[in-house]
Amino acid sequence: MGGGSNGTGAGAETASAPPLRRASWRSIGPGVVVAATGVGAGDLVATLIAGSRYGYTLMWAAVIGCLVKISLAEAAGRWHLATGRTLFDGWRSLGPWTTGYFAVYVAVWGFVYGAAAMSSSALPLQALFPDVMDLKWWAVLCGLAGLVFVWFNRYAVFEKVMTLLVGVMFVVTVYLAVRVTPHLGEAFAGLAPVLPDGSLIYTLGLIGGVGGTITLAAYGYWVNAKGWTDASWMRVMRLDNRVAYLTTGIFVIAMLVVGAELLHSTGVALATGDKGLLDLTDVLADRYGTATAKLFLIGFFATSITSLIGVWHGVSLLFADFTAHMRARGAGGAESGAEEVAAGAREKSLPFRAYLLWLTFPPMALLFLDQPFGLVIVYGVVGAFFMPFLALTLVWLLNSSRTPAEWRNGRLSNGVLTAAGLLFVVLCVQQVRDLPW
Template sequence: MADTTEEDAASDNRAMTSPPRKASWRFIGPGIVVAATGVGAGDLVATLIAGSKFGYTLLWAAVIGCLVKISLAEATGRWHLATGRTMFDGWRSLGAWTSVYFGIYVVVWGFIYGATAMSSTALPLAALFPDTPGGLKTFAIAAGLIGLALVWFNRYARFEKLMTVLIGIKFLIVVYVAARVAPDLPAALAGLVPVLPDGSLFYTLGLIGGVGGTITMAAYGYWINSKGWTDSSWMKMMRLDNRVAYLTTGVFVVAMLIIGAELLHASNIALAGGDKGLLELSNVLEERFGVFTAKLFLVGFCATSFSALVGVWHGVSLLFADFTERIVRTRKGIEENAVEEVAKGRRERSWPFRAYMLWLTFPPMGLLWLDQPFGLVMAYGVLGAFFMPFLALTLIWLLNSSRTPREWRNGWVSNGMLAAAGLLFVVLCVQQVRDLPW
C-alpha cells in the first residue's frame, strides 16, 4: 500500500494504452466504481421501505431509475471523452456562477457527508461487535481513518480493485438474502407495469431519483480518465462500462425491493427511517432465517456503506482537486490539459486532493458527539437537493452547444432522458426543501 512515483502512478492508471478492438466486459472498471459508490445505505433503506409499503408495485420505478442514471453517467463520460475537458472545466465555461455554487456546495456537503458515511459504516460493525469500547464512535472514527489511508496511499488501479471486491461482497449478500425470502415472480413481473398507488408519488420519485449516485455521477468522468480513457476512441468501451454498472445496480436495487416486499410488506412489518432501519431488518432476518443470515446481511450493510465512503473519499476529492487546480493555474496563466493530468495520476497526488480527504475525515468527527446541528443540516439539505438538477441541466447545455464536437452532441433520446431527469430532480428538490424543519 506504499505510495508510488509519478511514473508508477501513470503506469497503474494507464493499464491499457489503446482501446480494445471490441468493447468487452473484461475491461470495465470505472462503472463498477460508480456503482459501488452510488448505492449506499440510504438507497438500501429507501428501496426497502418502498417494498415494505407497496410490495412489488413500484418495481417499474427502480428500472426507470437505472435508465435515468445510465443517461446521466453516459452524458458525463461522453463530455470527458468527446471534448478532452473535465466536468468542472465544462461548468466553468458556463460562467463564474458555477464555480461559486460548486465551491459552497462541496465544502458543506463534504462536512456533513463525512460524518454520515462514517456513522453508516459503524452501525453494522457496532451490531456485530457490541462489546467494543466506545461502540459506534470507535467504529466510525476507524472507518474514516481506514478510508483515508486506503485512498491516500494508493492510486486508481488499486482503488478500482478494492471497489470491485466491496461491490462483489454486497451484491452477492443482498442477492442471496433476496433468494432466501423466495420472491413471488408473477407479482414481480406485474410490478413492471407502471402503477401509482395512493400515497406513493414521492416514494416513486425518490426511488427513481435515488438509484445510485448524487455528486458521484459527476465523478464518473474523472474515473474513466483515471483508467486511461482520454478520448473518443474509448466511447464504446465507456458506454458498455456504464451499462454494466447500472445493470449491476438494478439487480441490487430489485433484490432489496424483493426483500422489502416479501419479508416486510407480506408480514405488515414497518421499519424506522434512516440507517437504523437496516439494523431492524437484521433482527427480522434473524427471527426468520437464523443468526448466520442476519450476520451476513450486516456484513453486506457494512460493505455497502464503506464502499460509498471510500468512493467519495477518492471521487469527490478528484472533483475538488480539479476545481482548485484549474482556478489557481488559470489565475497564474498556466495552460494545462486537465484530462491528461487526471489520467497521469497527478490530481491524486496534489495537495487539494489530499486536503479535501482530510476535510472529509477529521472535521466531521466532531459531529459524532453532537445531536444533528439544525442550521448545518438545513444548509446541507438545501444545497444537496439542488445538485442533481444542476448536473442534469448543465449537461443538456454543454452537450447541445459548440463546446462539444457535432458528432458527439446529444440526440433526441439523450435530450429527452436528461430533460426528464432534470424535471424529476427539480420536483424532488422542491419536495426536500418543503420537508425541511424550517
C-alpha cells in the same frame, strides 16, 4: 444513451478521429466504482421501505431510476472523452455562477456527508462486534481507514478493492432475494407503471434517489483515471456504464423483493435512516437464523464502506480539479484536464489530500455533537440542488459547440436528460420544503 449521429454507440470513423476501440468485458472498471459508491445504506433502506409499503408495485420505478442514472453517467463520461476536458472545466465555461455553487456545495456537503458515511459504516460493525467499542469510535475508525486507504493507493488498487466489495454486495443481496422466495408473477406485474394512492412523491424519490449523488459527476474522472482519455474509448465507456447500472438494478430489485416478501407480507415497519437495516437484521435472525443475519450485516458493511471510500476518492478528484482550474485562471496559464487525471497527478496533489482531510477530521466533531440546525438547513438546500444542476448543465454542454458535433446529444439523450432534470427539480423543491425551517 447515445449521442449525435452515433447514438447506438457504433460510431463512424473519420480521418480526424481515432477508431473506436473494441468494447471488452475485461475493460470494465469505473462503472463498478460508480455503482458501488452511488448505492449506499440509505438507498437500500429507501428501497426496502418501498417494498414493505407497496410490495412489488413500484418495481417499475426502480428500473426507470437505473435507466436515468445510465443516461446521466454516460453523458458525464461522453463529455470527458469527446472533449478531453473535465466536467468542472465544462461547468466553468458556463459562467462563474457554477464555480460559486460548486465551492459552497463541496465544502458544506463534504462536511456533513463525512459524518454520515462514517456512521453508516460503523453501524454494521457495532452489530457484528457489540462489546468491542462505542458506535462513535467505530465511526472514527472507519473514517481513518478510508483516509489511509485512499491516501496511499492510486486508482488501480482502489478499483480492485471496490470490485471485490461489489462482489460481496452482489452475493449477499441476491442470496437474500432468493432466500425469501419471491413471487415472480407479482414481480413481473410490478413492471407495469402503477401509482398507489399517496405514493407520487415517494415514487419520484425512488426514481431519482437510488444511486444518484455527486458520484455520477465523478464517473468521468474515474473514466480518465482508468486511462481512457479520448473518443476512441467511447464504446468501452458505454459498455462499462451499462454494466454498472445493470448491477445497480439487481441490487435495487433484490432489496425490493426482500422488502415485499419479508416486510410487506408480515406488516413489519423499518425505522427511517440507516438504522432501518439493523431492524431488518433482527427480522432475518428471527426468520432464518443468526448466520443469515450476520451475512446481511457483512453486505450492509460492504455497501456502506464502498460509498465512504468512493466519495473519499471521487469527490477529492473533483475538488483537486476545481483547485487546479482556479490556480490556472489566477496565473493566466493553460488549464489541464483529462490527461492530468489519467497520469495520476490529481491523486498525488495537495488539494486532493487536503479534501481527504476535510472529509475525515472536521466531520468527526459531528459524531459527538448534534448537527447544528443552520448547517442542516444549508446542507439540505445545496444538496437538493445538485442533481438538477448536474442534469441540466450536461444538457447545456452536450448540445453546444463545446462538444464535437458527432458526440453531441441525440433526441433520446436530450429527452432522458431533460426529463431527469425536471424530475430532480421537483424532488429539489420537495426536499427544500421538507427541511426543518
